[in-house]
Amino acid sequence: GQQVMQIPQYQHVQEGEDFTTYCNSSTTLSNIQWYKQRPGGHPVFLIQLVKSGEVKKQKRLTFQFGEAKKNSSLHITATQTTDVGTYFCAADTGRRALTFGSGTRLQVQP
Amino acid sequence: EAGVVQSPRYKIIEKKQPVAFWCNPISGHNTLYWYRQNLGQGPELLIRYENEEAVDDSQLPKDRFSAERLKGVDSTLKIQPAELGDSAVYLCASSSVTFTDTQYFGPGTRLTVL
Numbered sequence: 001g002q003q004v005m006q007i008p009q010y011q012h013v014q015e016g017e018d019f020t021t022y023c024n025s026s027t028t029l030s031n032i033q034w035y036k037q038r039p040g041g042h043p044v045f046l047i048q049l050v051k052s053g054e055v056k057k058q059k060r061l062t063f064q065f066g067e068a069k070k071n072s073s074l075h076i077t078a079t080q081t082t083d084v085g086t087y088f089c090a091a092d093t094g095r096r097a098l099t100f101g102s103g104t105r106l107q108v109q110p
Numbered sequence: 111e112a113g114v115v116q117s118p119r120y121k122i123i124e125k126k127q128p129v130a131f132w133c134n135p136i137s138g139h140n141t142l143y144w145y146r147q148n149l150g151q152g153p154e155l156l157i158r159y160e161n162e163e164a165v166d167d168s169q170l171p172k173d174r175f176s177a178e179r180l181k182g183v184d185s186t187l188k189i190q191p192a193e194l195g196d197s198a199v200y201l202c203a204s205s206s207v208t209f210t211d212t213q214y215f216g217p218g219t220r221l222t223v224l
Contacts, residue, residue, distance in 0.1 A: 006152075031210055042201060042215040043153065088152050097166050097209050100152030 004091050006101030014109050019076040021104035023089035032072045032091040033098065034063060043088060046074075079108045112136070114216035116202050122222045128190035131219045134183070135204030142179055143213065144187050145201040153201055158209065159185065192223045 005024045013019055023032065031050045035043035047056055049065035049072060056063045062075045072091075076083055086105045090098040115134040123129050135142050141160050145153035156175065158166040161182040170177065174193070179185040189196055199218040205211040 033212075042217050043203075043213075045212045045214070048210075048212070090152075092210065097155050097158055098213070100154070102150075102152050105150075 004089060004093065004099050004101040006089055006104055008104055009102065010105045010107070012107040012109065013079050015081060016078050019079050019083070019106055021074050021087050021089075021106075023072045023074075023091070023101050025070050025091060025093060027093060028069045029072075029091040029093070030069075032065060032089055034072075034074055035088045035090060035100075036085050037088065037103070038085040041085075046087075076106075079106070081108050081110055084108050114202055114204055114214055116200075116216035116219055118219055119217060120220050120222075122224065123192055125194055125223050126191040128188065129192050129221060130186055130188045131200050131202075131221075133185045133187070133202030133216060135185075135202070136214055139204035139206055139214075140182070141205045141208060141211070142185050143201075143203040143205075143209075144177060144185070145203065145215075147199045147201055147218070149198075156187070160208070189221075192221075194223050197221055197223045 007022050033048045034046040037043045047063050052069050053067045054065040060077045064073045086103040088100050088103045090100045093099045117132050143158050144156040146156055147153045157170045157177050159179045175189055177187045199220050201215050201218045203213040203215045205213045
């Protein structure tokens with residue numbers, strides 16, 4: 001089936017550096033959601049994007065939905081140790097169900 | 111408000127044994143999901159219920175997996191017999207109405223098959 005590709009798989013940053021993860025699909029997405037999973041935890045909903053070119057901010061987190069609605073990104077400004085975890089995008093690829101990307105694991109060194 | 115409840119949290123079984131997982135969604139949520147998450151991967155949908163009806167079970171290995179959601183509230187996922195490759199975390203989630211709504215995940219059941 002159609003997949004949602006996420007890059008990078010892993011990123012290690014120094015505290016205070018920025019971080020970006022990208023989510024790509026070959027098909028147009030009706031919506032995309034982002035989740036965060038802390039080590040040993042379960043996915044927790046962050047945000048949903050629906051409109052072409054949409055940009056949403058949550059404090060240091062900025063989420064974008066591409067103009068063609070085939071890609072999305074999550075950018076964290078000035079990372080903190082509390083940002084550690086795996087970030088997943090999830091989108092409806094036509095199955096009327098969410099398909100999760102493989103995630104980007106973020107490690108932040110103090 | 112209570113979140114999604116799952117039990118047990120951990121389960122270790124021998125291969126070929128049966129195992130069952132239980133999930134109680136957030137009160138009032140019509141849609142319930144069972145996901146399997148392998149190490150280092152994103153959750154993979156096994157089955158989705160809208161009320162009592164299984165509306166998407168295309169990824170459920172039906173030869174050994176079964177699920178039910180009686181009365182449209184809590185749900186049970188069963189594996190019989192378990193295989194080594196079934197070792198994973200089994201996550202239950204619920205959402206208010208449909209799959210585009212926010213999904214709230216439970217803590218998961220970590221299954222180890224020896």
